[in-house]
Amino acid sequence: xxxxxxxxxxxxxxxxxxxxxxxxxxxxxxxxxxxxxxxxxxxxxxxxxxxxxxxxxxxxxxxxxxxxxxxxxxxxxxxxxxxxxxxxxxxxxxxxxxxxxxxxxxxxxxxxxxxxxxxxxxxxxxxxxxxxxxxxxxxxxxxxxxxxxxxxxxxxxxxxxxxxxxxxxxxxxxxxxxxxxxxxxxxxxxxxxxxxxxxxxxxxxxxxxxxxxxxxxxxxxxxxxxxxxxxxxxxxxxxxxxxxxxxxxxxxxxxxxxxxxxxxxxxxxxxx
Amino acid sequence: xxxxxxxxxxxxxxxxxxxxxxxxxxxxxxxxxxxxxxxxxxxxxxxxxxxxxxxxxxxxxxxxxxxxxxxxxxxxxxxxxxxxxxxxxxxxxxxxxxxxxxxxxxxxxxxxxxxxxxxxxxxxxxxxxxxxxxxxxxxxxxxxxxxxxxxxxxxxxxxxxxxxxxxxxxxxxxxxxxxxxxxxxxxxxxxxxxxxxxxxxxxxxxxxxxxxxxxxxxxxxxxxxxxxxxxxxxxxxxxxxxxxxxxxxxxxxxxxxxxxxxxxxxxxxxxxxxxxxxxxxxxxxxxxxxxxxxxxxxxxxxxxxxxxxxxxxxxxxxxxxxxxxxxxxxxxxx
Numbered sequence: 001x002x003x004x005x006x007x008x009x010x011x012x013x014x015x016x017x018x019x020x021x022x023x024x025x026x027x028x029x030x031x032x033x034x035x036x037x038x039x040x041x042x043x044x045x046x047x048x049x050x051x052x053x054x055x056x057x058x059x060x061x062x063x064x065x066x067x068x069x070x071x072x073x074x075x076x077x078x079x080x081x082x083x084x085x086x087x088x089x090x091x092x093x094x095x096x097x098x099x100x101x102x103x104x105x106x107x108x109x110x111x112x113x114x115x116x117x118x119x120x121x122x123x124x125x126x127x128x129x130x131x132x133x134x135x136x137x138x139x140x141x142x143x144x145x146x147x148x149x150x151x152x153x154x155x156x157x158x159x160x161x162x163x164x165x166x167x168x169x170x171x172x173x174x175x176x177x178x179x180x181x182x183x184x185x186x187x188x189x190x191x192x193x194x195x196x197x198x199x200x201x202x203x204x205x206x207x208x209x210x211x212x213x214x215x216x217x218x219x220x221x222x223x224x225x226x227x228x229x230x231x232x233x234x235x236x237x238x239x240x241x242x243x244x245x246x247x248x249x250x251x252x253x254x255x256x257x258x259x260x261x262x263x264x265x266x267x268x269x270x271x272x
Numbered sequence: 273x274x275x276x277x278x279x280x281x282x283x284x285x286x287x288x289x290x291x292x293x294x295x296x297x298x299x300x301x302x303x304x305x306x307x308x309x310x311x312x313x314x315x316x317x318x319x320x321x322x323x324x325x326x327x328x329x330x331x332x333x334x335x336x337x338x339x340x341x342x343x344x345x346x347x348x349x350x351x352x353x354x355x356x357x358x359x360x361x362x363x364x365x366x367x368x369x370x371x372x373x374x375x376x377x378x379x380x381x382x383x384x385x386x387x388x389x390x391x392x393x394x395x396x397x398x399x400x401x402x403x404x405x406x407x408x409x410x411x412x413x414x415x416x417x418x419x420x421x422x423x424x425x426x427x428x429x430x431x432x433x434x435x436x437x438x439x440x441x442x443x444x445x446x447x448x449x450x451x452x453x454x455x456x457x458x459x460x461x462x463x464x465x466x467x468x469x470x471x472x473x474x475x476x477x478x479x480x481x482x483x484x485x486x487x488x489x490x491x492x493x494x495x496x497x498x499x500x501x502x503x504x505x506x507x508x509x510x511x512x513x514x515x516x517x518x519x520x521x522x523x524x525x526x527x528x529x530x531x532x533x534x535x536x537x538x539x540x541x542x543x544x545x546x547x548x549x550x551x552x553x554x555x556x557x558x559x560x561x562x563x564x565x566x567x568x569x570x571x572x573x574x575x576x577x578x579x580x581x582x583x584x585x586x587x588x589x590x591x592x593x594x595x596x597x598x599x600x601x602x603x604x605x606x
Contacts, residue, residue, distance in 0.1 A: 054369075056346070056364070056367055056369065057347075132444075132447055132450075133444075133446045133447050133449075133450035134450070136442070136447055136450040136451050136454055136456065137450050137453065137454040138454075140451075140454065140456040141440060141442070141451055141456045141457065142456075220442070220443040220444075220447070221442060221443075221447065222411070222440040222441060222442050222451070222457075223441075224439075224440075224441075229441075232414075232441075232443065233414070233415055233416070233441070236339070236358075236359065236360060236414040236415065236416060236417070237359045237360055237363055237415075237416050237587050237588070238339070238342070238343070238359070238360030238361075238363040238364055239363060239589075
């Protein structure tokens with residue numbers, strides 16, 4: 001059997017075919033994304049200046065840029081940005097740290113697994129906005145409830161992606177380390193951690209966006225500054241250009257964070 | 273839901289009874305309202321068939337916040353809106369996509385609607401009247417809301433600066449109530465319906481009513497410029513509303529004592545209509561009756577003051593005043 005596989009049959013009827021098994025490798029063009037973005041914005045602007053759409057319902061990109069510029073000149077932009085960055089940063093770090101610890105515990109210990117998964121399944125789907133009045137009663141209206149809202153949202157997604165990552169580490173690698181009598185801590189550090197890292201970093205990509213999503217709900221709680229508070233206020237006042245300006249700032253945040261995680265992936269996962 | 277179904281059935285029967293020729297002539301209109309007593313005349317006119325008698329086929333659309341009513345009127349989903357003035361409404365009106373055509377509810381002395389409430393600790397520390405609010409942390413729902421404006425009027429009345437008050441926007445009434453109960457703010461502005469439960473539980477102390485401190489024009493009837501081209505429809509609708517305003521005023525408001533309407537033979541039918549549309553028990557409706565001018569007049573001067581205040585605070589776009597947003601042909605000024 002094995003010998004025959006190496007020698008292709010020299011049959012006249014065999015058809016020669018092109019190599020087919022290249023897999024799907026969507027190569028990312030360098031400018032494709034930017035050109036598409038520019039086209040959409042140009043169309044949008046044209047529709048706005050041409051009077052095709054009511055500027056109230058969909059402000060033109062130029063109006064949004066003007067709103068951001070005015071915000072930057074007045075200095076309010078930096079107040080909003082720094083307030084939100086602090087909340088997102090601290091909330092994300094806390095949620096991620098707790099999520100990694102709990103995720104590893106679930107992945108490695110039988111007790112933690114049975115308890116942890118039950119609690120995560122029960123608590124994850126609770127909408128954080130529904131808990132706002134309770135959070136206010138428990139934590140007041142300072143920075144704590146805002147950070148807690150973000151940290152809670154980040155925690156569950158991180159815990160889930162970390163324990164799935166730990167579960168996904170090839171068992172034979174762990175068994176091999178065990179048969180060489182490698183201590184438990186070293187196995188976790190040298191085998192499981194790098195093995196789970198791709199899944200953990202993929203989880204970061206999601207939790208970073210979750211943190212950005214939650215900053216708007218977090219800043220519903222008595223925030224005077226912050227991008228979320230700014231978006232809410234613009235919505236309340238029906239200032240649609242400012243509303244979209246805030247949304248644009250949030251999505252720029254998202255792009256930057258995506259870039260940072262790309263960088264982390266290339267640095268930490270160079271072995272792949 | 274049952275109420276709406278019953279209404280629809282009643283409407284259908286009436287149309288059939290009056291013959292198809294009439295039904296074709298009926299002017300159709302959709303009115304957006306909140307389930308609050310501040311829209312009482314609309315409920316009365318609909319329930320007692322005043323719209324139908326005037327040849328109008330009115331459908332009520334219920335919303336849960338003031339702002340979406342203004343937006344829906346602009347987008348043409350409803351023809352008329354009846355709700356409170358908000359900064360968002362003024363910003364829409366300032367762009368010319370909404371016009372105010374009549375007055376509705378008002379804050380007025382003797383008619384409790386929105387009140388100032390203190391937390392227990394702040395009350396013990398000397399916050400006893402609305403005048404003491406200077407320098408305190410006060411929860412409101414949103415910046416630029418009617419609550420925020422009421423505070424601005426209060427600051428003018430007692431000669432302190434609004435900037436001295438730390439305004440804390442919490443986006444919803446339940447959040448504001450929670451903050452007050454949890455002692456994280458010194459005071460909050462709340463409608464009587466939210467505050468009553470809090471007071472009964474001993475979670476807050478009453479300071480005063482906005483109506484007693486600073487009366488102002490709270491709500492209005494408005495429509496999009498497109499609706500206004502149909503003069504017959506607008507005139508008829510406002511005529512019916514004025515009739516219902518008069519009835520509501522003469523029967524309920526005139527009989528009110530200490531902020532509560534008595535339940536007797538005259539008031540009961542109307543109170544029951546309000547209870548039905550607001551989904552509240554009768555005992556709560558009687559202490560929650562908004563003042564409405566018997567002629568449907570609008571306090572134009574106050575509307576202008578509201579716009580100026582919002583513009584000063586940066587909540588409304590500059591470059592328009594009350595005259596720009598009021599449909600002079602229809603509005604009757606104070």
